[in-house]
Amino acid sequence: MHHLFIDESGELGQKQESSEFFLITALWTENRKALEKRIKKEFAKLINAGWPRRMEIKGTSIWASPHTPSVPKAISERREQILREIISAICAGPNKVHYAIAKKKHLPSFLSKAHYGIAYNYLCGSLVCRAYPDHFVGDLEIVIDERTKELQTKNKFDGYLETRLVGHCAHEHSLSIEHGESHLHPGLQAVDFLSWSLFRKFEHGDSQFADLMTNNLAHCDDWQSTKKK
Numbered sequence: 118m119h120h121l122f123i124d125e126s127g128e129l130g131q132k133q134e135s136s137e138f139f140l141i142t143a144l145w146t147e148n149r150k151a152l153e154k155r156i157k158k159e160f161a162k163l164i165n166a167g168w169p170r171r172m173e174i175k176g177t178s179i180w181a182s183p184h185t186p187s188v189p190k191a192i193s194e195r196r197e198q199i200l201r202e203i204i205s206a207i208c209a210g211p212n213k214v215h216y217a218i219a220k221k222k223h224l225p226s227f228l229s230k231a232h233y234g235i236a237y238n239y240l241c242g243s244l245v246c247r248a249y250p251d252h253f254v255g256d257l258e259i260v261i262d263e264r265t266k267e268l269q270t271k272n273k274f275d276g277y278l279e280t281r282l283v284g285h286c287a288h289e290h291s292l293s294i295e296h297g298e299s300h301l302h303p304g305l306q307a308v309d310f311l312s313w314s315l316f317r318k319f320e321h322g323d324s325q326f327a328d329l330m331t332n333n334l335a336h337c338d339d340w341q342s343t344k345k346k
Contacts, residue, residue: 119253120149122304123241123261126316129221129233136221138319138342141241142312143215144207144304145253145335153303155206160306163199166192173300176200176313176326197325204314204329207307213252214311214333217244218319219340238274240338242281248336249286256291257282262305263298 122144127136146152160174167189172178178185179200182193192199208214217240221229228236245259259278275294282288299305314326319342 118147118149118256118258120146120152120304121245121253121257121259122146122302122308123245123259124299124305124308124312125237125241125262126312127320129236131221131229136320138316139219139221139240140312140316140319141217141237141244142308142315143244143248144308144311145213145215145248146210146304148210149304151210152207152212152307155209156203156303156307159203159206162202163192168192174306175299176310176317179203180313200310200314200326201329204310204326207310208330208333212333213335214315214330215244215248215252215336216312216315216334217241217338217340218315218342220342220344223341223344234273238277240340241274242278244336244338245278246281246285247338249282249288252335254286254288254290257288257293259292259294260297260302260304261294262309263296 123141125139125141127139129139163174164170168174169187172185172187179192179196182188182196185193219240224236228239231239261274278294279292282292297305299309311330314330318324318327
């Protein structure tokens with residue numbers, strides 16, 4: 118069974134204050150239990166060190182911890198090391214990272230002018246279908262962050278993705294698509310850290326965390342991320 122966990126960073130809005138890039142990250146594994154065990158172990162370390170139990174553990178929350186009074190200084194002062202340990206633990210198994218990176222101002226007009234949900238579906242569907250032939254042909258389980266339904270109804274996303282997998286990839290095996298809350302899915306928690314790391318590389322020019330997953334990187338859809346003008 119192939120398991121694919123999908124998350125996004127940035128947004129597709131065109132306002133001046135919105136992000137320059139939009140990123141979709143898909144974490145693949147065939148050993149879901151091992152991945153979940155590693156992420157739970159790393160999170161347990163933080164909880165035992167005093168991380169607030171009501172605060173979700175995410176890349177953004179750890180990075181912002183020096184400005185969060187409820188987070189112990191023993192954690193916030195080690196935030197970079199903690200992030201490296203979590204990302205390294207996620208990448209320790211035979212997992213692969215696929216991603217689509219888009220410099221929004223260079224997206225084709227048919228996408229940049231489309232409804233957010235249409236653009237998201239297209240970019241995500243393209244990523245999954247282009248990675249599919251070489252990386253996860255067979256029984257497939259896809260888990261996507263629940264936030265996606267804020268952009269479009271999940272039925273539209275599910276139907277679109279299934280249509281592309283069957284019609285473009287000749288997928289003949291079992292397929293399940295689940296929209297879950299990240300705090301209930303260790304796989305979604307794991308892909309959040311990877312997506313945050315990659316986004317930080319493109320949006321902020323800080324590649325120290327993304328570099329940790331170099332050996333795990335697989336398919337990349339690059340929508341003119343390096344184009345200057």
